[in-house]
Amino acid sequence: MGISIANSVPTKDGRFGQFGGQFVPETLMTALLELEAAYEEAIKEPTFTEELAYFLEEYVGRETPLYYAENLTKELGGAKIYLKREDLNHTGAHKINNAIGQALLAKRMGKKKIVAETGAGQHGVATATACALLNLECVVFMGAEDIKRQQLNVFRMELLGTKVQSVESGSKTLKDAVNAALRYWVTNVEDTHYILGSALGPHPFPKIVRDFQRVIGVETRKQILQKERRLPDAVVACIGGGSNAIGMFHPFVDDETVALYGIEAAGNGLESGQHAAAIAGGQLGVLHGAYMYLLQDENGFVQEAHSISAGLDYPGKGPEHCYLHDIGRAQFDSITDNEALEGLQLLSRTEGILPALESSHAIAYTAKLAKTMPKDNIIVVCLSGRGDKDVHTVRAALGGDVK
Amino acid sequence: MTTLQQAVEQAKVAGNKAFIPYIMAGDGGLETIKPTILTLQQLGVTAIEVGIPFTDPVADGPTIERAGERALAVGVTLRKVLQTLASFREEITVPLVIMTYLNPVLAYGLEAFAQACVAGGVKGLIVPDVPLEESAMLREALNPHNIDVVQLVSLTSPPERIASIAAASQGFVYAVTVNGITGVRSSFANNLDHHFARLRQASPIPVLAGFGISTSEQIKKMGALADGVIVGSAIVTALHEGDMATVEELVAASKGVIAKSTL
Numbered sequence: 001m002g003i004s005i006a007n008s009v010p011t012k013d014g015r016f017g018q019f020g021g022q023f024v025p026e027t028l029m030t031a032l033l034e035l036e037a038a039y040e041e042a043i044k045e046p047t048f049t050e051e052l053a054y055f056l057e058e059y060v061g062r063e064t065p066l067y068y069a070e071n072l073t074k075e076l077g078g079a080k081i082y083l084k085r086e087d088l089n090h091t092g093a094h095k096i097n098n099a100i101g102q103a104l105l106a107k108r109m110g111k112k113k114i115v116a117e118t119g120a121g122q123h124g125v126a127t128a129t130a131c132a133l134l135n136l137e138c139v140v141f142m143g144a145e146d147i148k149r150q151q152l153n154v155f156r157m158e159l160l161g162t163k164v165q166s167v168e169s170g171s172k173t174l175k176d177a178v179n180a181a182l183r184y185w186v187t188n189v190e191d192t193h194y195i196l197g198s199a200l201g202p203h204p205f206p207k208i209v210r211d212f213q214r215v216i217g218v219e220t221r222k223q224i225l226q227k228e229r230r231l232p233d234a235v236v237a238c239i240g241g242g243s244n245a246i247g248m249f250h251p252f253v254d255d256e257t258v259a260l261y262g263i264e265a266a267g268n269g270l271e272s273g274q275h276a277a278a279i280a281g282g283q284l285g286v287l288h289g290a291y292m293y294l295l296q297d298e299n300g301f302v303q304e305a306h307s308i309s310a311g312l313d314y315p316g317k318g319p320e321h322c323y324l325h326d327i328g329r330a331q332f333d334s335i336t337d338n339e340a341l342e343g344l345q346l347l348s349r350t351e352g353i354l355p356a357l358e359s360s361h362a363i364a365y366t367a368k369l370a371k372t373m374p375k376d377n378i379i380v381v382c383l384s385g386r387g388d389k390d391v392h393t394v395r396a397a398l399g400g401d402v403k
Numbered sequence: 404m405t406t407l408q409q410a411v412e413q414a415k416v417a418g419n420k421a422f423i424p425y426i427m428a429g430d431g432g433l434e435t436i437k438p439t440i441l442t443l444q445q446l447g448v449t450a451i452e453v454g455i456p457f458t459d460p461v462a463d464g465p466t467i468e469r470a471g472e473r474a475l476a477v478g479v480t481l482r483k484v485l486q487t488l489a490s491f492r493e494e495i496t497v498p499l500v501i502m503t504y505l506n507p508v509l510a511y512g513l514e515a516f517a518q519a520c521v522a523g524g525v526k527g528l529i530v531p532d533v534p535l536e537e538s539a540m541l542r543e544a545l546n547p548h549n550i551d552v553v554q555l556v557s558l559t560s561p562p563e564r565i566a567s568i569a570a571a572s573q574g575f576v577y578a579v580t581v582n583g584i585t586g587v588r589s590s591f592a593n594n595l596d597h598h599f600a601r602l603r604q605a606s607p608i609p610v611l612a613g614f615g616i617s618t619s620e621q622i623k624k625m626g627a628l629a630d631g632v633i634v635g636s637a638i639v640t641a642l643h644e645g646d647m648a649t650v651e652e653l654v655a656a657s658k659g660v661i662a663k664s665t666l
Contacts, residue, residue: 288461
């Protein structure tokens with residue numbers, strides 16, 4: 001047995017190799033230290049883990065199927081493709097796994113109020129849902145630009161009893177929503193928990209989010225062994241901050257034969273400068289509490305990310321992904337807006353599954369990858385969310401015509 | 404004793420409280436930096452906190468965020484600010500303290516940044532997104548150049564943490580007086596007396612109060628609890644509006660504040 005890479009990070013000081021850390025105002029430090037202690041205690045407590053397991057099964061609808069996409073496989077003519085159906089979770093994406101976990105943790109910590117950020121609105125909806133379920137007061141910050149793109153999700157959150165606050169500063173997208181949520185948390189830290197939605201931010205958030213999303217990979221591993229009696233050759237997931245990807249990857253990190261592919265959003269193309277591919281096109285830097293790959297200019301000013309999918313529209317990559325990239329354990333590639341739109345149509349047409357624009361990046365990459373692999377190889381794709389929320393955007397992008 | 408600490412101690416010797424105004428460097432253009440600093444030092448401020456604009460100022464409220472956006476819009480950067488300071492360094496008579504978020508410093512490079520600080524007459528550094536746990540790299544880079552790294556304590560910091568921060572901070576301890584971001588406040592929590600008493604007992608160096616202090620009355624109140632005050636948003640607003648009378652009034656409020664006898 002070699003040394004486990006998966007279990008070696010984060011270190012006690014919240015580092016994944018050189019990445020991560022706790023770059024936050026002092027006012028938040030005590031809250032982070034308390035959160036870490038409460039979390040470590042909770043996950044050892046059967047009453048907590050059993051309650052979480054109960055809600056994941058009875059409320060979220062887990063486990064989600066690992067579906068053999070036979071039509072897609074035949075259409076592409078290469079490796080066998082399985083889809084991990086996170087789109088079938090309650091609220092339509094993987095975000096609920098983490099939202100329920102952190103909301104239960106907040107309750108355990110005696111916090112009655114929740115603040116969260118959201119990009120596409122999926123994490124906001126998931127958090128609003130968990131708060132409605134567990135009787136927590138909830139405020140969600142969302143960039144004004146994203147509110148325009150995701151009106152349906154704004155209304156969903158409001159129906160769930162959450163207050164949605166429009167963020168008008170900066171690029172008016174996910175990064176600015178995180179700024180606003182952090183400011184709110186600094187001001188209300190004593191009775192409020194921040195449910196961060198991605199594998200980002202200061203320690204212990206990247207670890208907590210990863211652990212609550214690991215259920216994706218744990219189930220996938222078990223399911224593929226049942227169906228195929230062996231591990232997959234490749235695992236593919238889209239990556240904005242990286243929560244669905246790290247949840248899917250982590251249980252496979254120590255399986256050397258499984259190639260891991262994280263797919264960033266290339267927006268209008270890497271060469272256009274309008275993208276969200278921090279690993280492909282960023283430099284090392286600090287934003288929102290973590291040292292990571294970051295889109296920035298030579299002055300250290302953070303650059304606006306661009307992607308057709310609001311959920312990938314973030315200028316940094318979670319510290320654990322940066323680490324997996326640096327040690328060469330995962331490969332990071334990117335898919336443009338147009339390719340993602342093609343991926344979305346491909347899966348809709350062949351399988352009758354409308355994927356979220358975020359997940360469509362993973363589908364589009366898989367379409368390329370499968371063709372390069374023999375038919376007896378297996379690819380598992382994390383279908384992180386459903387695309388109903390994106391129909392308006394997709395229709396506008398395609399000019400109203402399905403190609 | 405460092406230059407910065409000395410300046411704060413001297414204000415006390417004179418029977419006053421230290422007064423450190425915060426300015427957003429280049430709000431109104433880079434050319435405003437020199438006259439602003441020269442005017443403030445003429446008014447008798449203890450030191451000047453020179454704020455660097457940033458795209459994602461998570462510790463700042465709307466006033467400083469807007470000022471930062473104005474500065475960014477006219478192309479102000481950390482590098483340009485330090486170059487500007489170097490251009491009139493011999494006229495600067497008070498210690499300058501740079502307040503910046505970490506990422507522009509990392510992009511500059513720690514050693515190159517330290518050297519540019521020396522050239523610009525900078526005596527201290529405050530980085531609001533670098534807490535104690537992450538601060539060693541800044542001290543390692545800046546202390547060899549005689550630049551202090553000031554740490555912040557907050558109302559949420561427990562006693563043992565306050566002691567560790569006070570022991571690590573240099574020049575002075577920056578005591579955040581509210582849970583929250585920078586900006587004008589109409590009131591403060593009731594337990595500040597106790598907080599500051601404990602803080603000053605734990606700290607071998609002076610303790611300055613900042614965040615939310617915006618009126619002469621608040622300066623006198625906070626000045627009585629601490630060794631001095633830092634005033635940000637109110638100064639930024641007054642400078643932006645060209646309201647020098649308010650700036651003078653705020654500086655004057657720090658003169659002759661008598662420490663509470665109970666402390």
